[in-house]
Amino acid sequence: AQSVAQPEDQVNVAEGNPLTVKCTYSVSGNPYLFWYVQYPNRGLQFLLKYITGDNLVKGSYGFEAEFNKSQTSFHLKKPSALVSDSALYFCAVRLSNAGNNRKLIWGLGTSLAVNP
């Protein structure tokens, strides 16, 4: 069965420090991988995706993520955290050959708190 794990419920980091939000996945084929961010009382916003090609993908607001096939991971990173990055982050996966089944499998979310 396909699944996504975000092993940390909460990540705390000081402003200006690098941040990492972890995601691992389990699928039976080639994955499409996504990161979304949810600010308080808002809808989810797309940050970045991995489809194919370069394992390091860059997204919105200075975020990037690295696809690691051997470790089945897709960790979200940012070199220097801002207080405004404080939000809930979701990792999601879909099979590349899903055809008409476009369902995303979602992680449970990681709450990021950036302290001034």
Add this chain to the structure above:
Amino acid sequence: DTAVSQTPKYLVTQMGNDKSIKCEQNLGHDTMYWYKQDSKKFLKIMFSYNNKELIINETVPNRFSPKSPDKAHLNLHINSLELGDSAVYFCASSHPPEGIEQFFGPGTRLTVL
């Protein structure tokens, strides 16, 4: 211009009532979704339509019925509301294969008393 919009933003109602939530997208996407996010922020897909055709129908009570009058609209009707239906409901859209990421609406917070 709001890409994916939902109405109402807040909905407070009594148990047993019937209510609807509306969603519209002006992105020209052909696929739309309904999600439920509970109080612990767990996100669960409920339904998906592609060009007005139902393609994802997760295990949800049949009190929930989606309707897509055209590919820009996907409404959610809920009959006989229960306390456990209280949640935030998100609509989303996408346009595969060119763009497979989903664009979310602002959410509708449903409170059943």
